[in-house]
C-alpha cells in the first residue's frame with residue numbers, strides 16, 4: 514500500500530514554495546501589453562514561463578504553446594491523462610486585504626493570496642500528484658500531461674487555442690471547482706432581449722449590470738407625484754419583506770427596491786429586484802414591459818411560465834433576469850439561463866418566441882456547451898472513491914452544477930476539487946486562502962485517483 518498522504522507531506526515545503534513563486538506574479542489579463550507570445554499580457558506570460566520553469570527544474574519535457582497555454586509531460590507513454598489548471602487570476606482590490614494580495618503569505622497554516630485556491634495552488638497539487646507517481650516509479654500505462662492556460666477567467670480562449678494545436682488527452686480532470694466531483698455542467702446561455710413598448714407612466718427602469726448575478730437593486734422612474742405611489746409601494750415592500758424607498762424627483766417619482774443577489778446558477782437563493790419591482794408596478798402601470806416581466810418571471814426561476822421548464826439528469830433548467838434597462842420605451846435586457854444537456858435550442862426558443870412576439874420583443878442568443886459524464890463511468894467512480902478514501906465522506910455525492918469550468922473544453926474531463934464541502938476558499942474575493950492541510954489532502958486524493966486511472 515502506498516501512503517500517498519505521507520508522500521505529499523514529504524514534499525510540503527517544496528509545494529508551498531512553488532505556489533508562492535506562481536502567486537507572486539499578478540497574472541491578470543492585461544490588454545495593454547498583449548503581443549506575440551503574450552496574447553493575454555506580460556504578467557500572464559511570466560506566470561506561464563514560471564510554471565514551465567518548474568517542470569524543467571524537475572527534468573520533465575515542457576512546451577509553451579504560443580503564450581496561450583503550456584504543458585508539462587510526466588512519463589513517456591503515448592496515451593495521455595490530462596490535468597487542466599489555469600494560471601490567470603482575477604484582479605484584487607488591495608484595500609480589502611489583510612495581507613499583500615500577491616504575497617502568498619503563509620500564516621497560521623494557511624496560504625493567503627490571489628490564486629492560492631483559484632487556481633495556482635490546485636494546479637501545483639495536480640502537478641505534485643503526477644510527480645509523486647513518477648518519483649515512486651509506479652507502473653503506469655499512460656503519461657500525465659499537466660496543461661495550464663492563461664485565460665480561464667476571461668473566456669478560456671487559451672484552451673480553445675491549445676486544443677487546435679494539441680490532441681485531446683484520453684481523459685482528465687480540472688482541479689478548479691469543488692469536491693467530491695462534478696459530473697455535469699449545464700450549458701450557459703444569455704438571451705439579449707430588445708424592443709420598443711409604449712411608455713405609459715413609466716419613464717425608466719434599471720436593474721443589474723451582470724447577467725450572471727441575480728440583481729439586487731431596482732430603480733423605477735414614474736411620472737406624477739410620489740404621493741400617488743408611496744402608500745401602496747411601502748405596503749408592497751412590507752408585505753414581501755423587502756427593503757426600499759420612495760424619492761420625489763422634481764415632477765416625477767423614483768422608487769427603489771432592494772432584493773438579494775445570488776449567482777445566476779442558483780437563482781432560487783436570491784430575490785430578483787427587477788422582477789419584484791415589476792410585480793409592484795403592474796398594479797400602478799399599464800406598461801407592456803412591466804406586464805411581460807411580471808407575467809413570465811415573477812415567482813419562477815425555472816422557466817415554468819415561459820413554457821421551457823425542464824428537469825433532467827443534471828437537475829433543473831434555471832432562469833435569471835440579470836440585466837434590465839428601460840428608458841422612454843426602449844427595452845434592453847439580458848436573461849441568463851443554465852440549461853441541462855438534454856434540452857435543444859429549438860425546445861428552448863419555440864415557446865419563448867411566442868411570448869416575445871406578443872410583446873413585439875426580439876432576442877439574440879448563443880447556446881453554450883453542456884458537459885455530462887455518466888456518474889457510473891470509471892472516471893467518476895475512481896475520482897469519487899479516492900475522495901472518499903481520504904475524507905471518509907460518504908454523504909456528499911458526485912454533483913451537477915450550473916456554472917462552467919475548463920472541463921468543458923475537452924471531452925471526458927470533469928472538475929474535481931479543490932474546495933471541500935462546507936469550505937470557503939474566498940475565490941474571487943478579498944483574502945483568498947487555502948489551508949495547507951486541505952492542500953496536502955487534495956494532492957493525496959489526486960495522486961490516488963490518478964494512479965487508479967493510469968496504472969498498468
Ligand SMILES: [Zn+2]
Nearest residue numbers: 631632665689
Ligand atoms: Zn478558476
